[in-house]
Amino acid sequence: xxxxxxxxxxxxxxxxNGSIFFFVEVDMKELVSNHTLKQFYQILKSRAKHRxxxxxxxxxxxxxxxxx
Amino acid sequence: xxxxxxxxxxxxNEKERFKxxxxxxxxxxxxxxxxxxxxxxxxxxxxxxxxxNIIIKKDEIDTSTIKEADRKxxxxxxxxxxxxxxxxxNSEQLRLEQNMTLNEEKKDQHNVDYLFQEAGGENYYxxxxxxxxxxxxxxxxxxxxxxINVRLYMKISINFISNSIINYYILI
Numbered sequence: 001x002x003x004x005x006x007x008x009x010x011x012x013x014x015x016x017n018g019s020i021f022f023f024v025e026v027d028m029k030e031l032v033s034n035h036t037l038k039q040f041y042q043i044l045k046s047r048a049k050h051r052x053x054x055x056x057x058x059x060x061x062x063x064x065x066x067x068x
Numbered sequence: 069x070x071x072x073x074x075x076x077x078x079x080x081n082e083k084e085r086f087k088x089x090x091x092x093x094x095x096x097x098x099x100x101x102x103x104x105x106x107x108x109x110x111x112x113x114x115x116x117x118x119x120x121n122i123i124i125k126k127d128e129i130d131t132s133t134i135k136e137a138d139r140k141x142x143x144x145x146x147x148x149x150x151x152x153x154x155x156x157x158n159s160e161q162l163r164l165e166q167n168m169t170l171n172e173e174k175k176d177q178h179n180v181d182y183l184f185q186e187a188g189g190e191n192y193y194x195x196x197x198x199x200x201x202x203x204x205x206x207x208x209x210x211x212x213x214x215x216i217n218v219r220l221y222m223k224i225s226i227n228f229i230s231n232s233i234i235n236y237y238i239l240i
Contacts, residue, residue, distance in 0.1 A: 011181040012193065014078050014085075021191040022225050024071070026198055026218040032205045040201055047197070051222055 072187040073194060075214050077180045083127045090120045182209040184216065192223070
């Protein structure tokens, strides 16, 4: 947390400067109805794609390190 | 991997928040004086308490001046509308005071931010988009469930210096 972050995440204003925090992406299918999920369909889809890309990159890296 | 999140609320009102900080600091000062007696720590704690006292006093002065100005305005409006009739003036005054207190209560209700933090107390917070989805589902933050059990997809940390997202930890 720093002064720049504070303006972006106002609800985390209670954290002191220098503290480390994580945002967590979760599976909302069990909590939320299909109707609301449809409204966020594009965002959720892009997030899923992003996750798969990162996973692929990690696999490539592990393979590269394994060969060395 | 399943996680439990609990709903928390944070008071936006700075004055109340600083009062809470002050009580926490005073408690730690008591502990320090009773058990450990580290002089540098005691000095630092005293300095912090003094600074917080100054901030609280400033806030109190500001709020009192604003309240006085509001009351003066309301009284002048009542005098203009009622003229010399004293009984109606009193009733109007009472109504205005009641309205003011109701408005203050409403302000207090809106002075709260809701957020979901990991139930164990770790600094894991729900992603802002997930928060928006919950808002859409439940209408307002007041109707959020107190606890949620969810499966984690990914953990994201934010760069301390450049403000950009750096680390992703896939947890599936």
